[in-house]
Amino acid sequence: MQRTVAVVGTDAVAEAMRQINPDVVPAYPITPQTAIVETFSEMVADGKVESLLINVESEHSAMSAGIGAAAAGGRVMTATSSQGLALMWEMLYIASGLRLPIVLANVNRSLSAPINIHCDHSDSMGARDSGWIQLFSENGQEAYDNTLQAVRIAEHPEVKLPVMVLLDGFIISHSVDRMDFLEDEKAKKFVGEYVPENPLLDAKNPVTWGAFDGLYGHYFEFKRAQQQGMLNAPAVIKMVGEEYGKISGRPYGFFEEYQMEDAEFAVVALGSAAGTIREAVDNARCADMKVGMIKLRMYRPFPAAELVQALSRVKAVGIFDRSDTFAGAMGGPVFVEIRSAFYESAVKPLMSNYIYGLGGRDLSFGLIEKAFSELDDAARTGVVKEKVNYLGLREGEVE
Amino acid sequence: MTWDYSDMKKWGWQKHPRGAVIPQAGTADDYKTGGWRSQRPVLDKEKCINCFFCFIYCPDTAIVVEEEDMKGFNLKHCKGCGICAHECPKDAIAMVDEIKAKQQDEAASA
Structure with a gap:
């Protein structure tokens, strides 16, 4: 039986993160951060999830730490909003260029100036060419469902791209909504075990991540290969959405x-x-x-x-x-x-x-x-x- | 498994490892940085006391040591930064002009 609850959108994402139990969650803890990380940090403190939560000094550092942890072989998730996503910009391209399957929940809010904290899509639309898969959510239920599916999509061997789950600021993030959560075991089984590719922590097989390419010049080839991940993504997103429908009764498409x-x-x-x-x-x-x-x-x-x-x-x-x-x-x-x-x-x-x-x-x-x-x-x-x-x-x- | 990338310059985009990962250690050995050098270190073995300061400080592991004896420089990787000459307590390493040194090498081998 799924649990029927009435929670705010940020708690829906935090609940999905608890069930996913990622290895590392690096996050900037204060404004413009939302309650996703606040709720998740309580779960960590209460021992409800085993993730290592790293409080960092900026969103740029949050994504940097996420990239390092993902290259090391960890399953990585984080969350941000508005100016926070803007500050991550530089690192968003590195996550996708290195083909690291990081999952990020972004609460859609406007970008300054003038200063405004409310909902619009300026932040996430600005990141539309950063090489991240972007899934928009209509409500808290979809934010929860998209978060679980995002992990499967990102980590799929034909894709290997970071995924952004998007939920509207305040309208979804701060509003209480009725929704259904999967049983923990079902959610865990759906998400599955993560098998990282070329992890840095595999000391027996030493590898290099993020090396300089400028002298031999294969950048063009790597960017084309990155596009292939995006070209392969629709079939995977469809497959994952149908599979999710079978266990939840809520199938997803494009x-x-x-x-x-x-x-x-x-x-x-x-x-x-x-x-x-x-x-x-x-x-x-x-x-x-x-x-x-x-x-x-x-x-x-x-x-x-x-x-x-x-x-x-x-x-x-x-x-x-x-x-x-x-x-x-x-x-x-x-x-x-x-x-x-x-x-x-x-x-x-x-x-x-x-x-x-x-x-x-x-x-x-x-x-x-x-x-x-x-x-x-x-x-x-x-x-x-x-x-x-x-x-x-x-x-x-x-x- | 050895990663053969000897013909990498001819590779199409499909062949490169995903995410530009270098899937093997020690490949820097094939990356000849010696061509960057404008100053070349020259050892005066008479003055050298085998303290290995040069070995410790060299950022490119280009100091050749055999049986605890300083033998000279790996010029395929030495970038000519001069740190070894600067750190040498006995002034046993001199930095000379690379182009002149090259011309002298060519004259000697001709």
Whole structure:
């Protein structure tokens, strides 16, 4: 029997970490760290988990210690948020370049300036080209489920890449939600034993990690090999998601399609917004609006072909982005990539971008309905009025 | 198992070890850093007292010692940093211009 609990999202991730029982958890213990590490440190202190918890002086050091511990042969996990992920930047690329299967839970929060601690995807979207697999979670349950699966995906011999599990700041991290936890034994069996590759602590087979390549110049070849891990990842993520479904009753794929069968227009969203949008879809369906939703879970690697297939049936698509690329008029990152994915496609829907929720701005039903109504118009008239829209932005004189 | 990487320059991306790991110890022996040298150490064996300060300080393990006797330098790895000459308590090591030393070697072998 799974345990049904009501906990905050950060405790859901900490519980998954307890069941995984990683060898080493290096973490920065204070702001912008979240309660993931606070709860986990209590578990360590209470002897509920055997992990070595290393409190380090910065997130840069957290990832550095994680890389060292992973090269040594340990199963490594850590957690961060916002500026903390930004401070890890340099080391994120080293973890993926060395093909170390580290799992990181990132609580999605905005990046300064101005200083703001609330939810958006600026932190994780900035790391989208760092060579990490990225899995977004809609709620605490998914954050827990994704964390368990992340270990299997990262450590798979065809992948060997670090994985970032993403959960929205406050909306998921600090909100109590009902969820089910697997039995400890089932979770442990699913995650399995870790067999490291070329561990530094194997004194009988001495190896070198992180050597200088600049003189012979094989960097290009290593980067191509790294991409192969990403190219192999979808099949593994699918396999792990199906296997997880068998033991939990909650199967996972690249994305979830909601009311897409007969949809005339659709929206694409990541993270907690999908929950609100699902309700809005239900409401709109009552008003005979044929709208569907795609909730994107796997953002890296990007499931381009599958998204094109799922979206080519509709007349108009609204892409919801909780961050901006600041590339001028290009729109948010999800918009840019979905548009790019459609380039070869003969049939393509009209597309518009809704940038919303920056710095924790609420996404209300009213705002979603506004987007639905504009998309409905586009689907009927064949014209997109505004390509990039800022949903919920105060403009002009606000009364 | 010996890792044969003698033709590594011809390898495609599929052949390299994952994550740029060097899966074997001692490969630095094949990495000839002697070409970086602009100053070459020359030993005056008359002055040498076999204290092995040079051996201890050399960052490249390029001091050749046999049977507790300082024999000279492994010039395939010596980068010519001059630490040995600096640390030698008897001034038994002189740093000479590498290009001139090379020319003299060539003249002697011709």
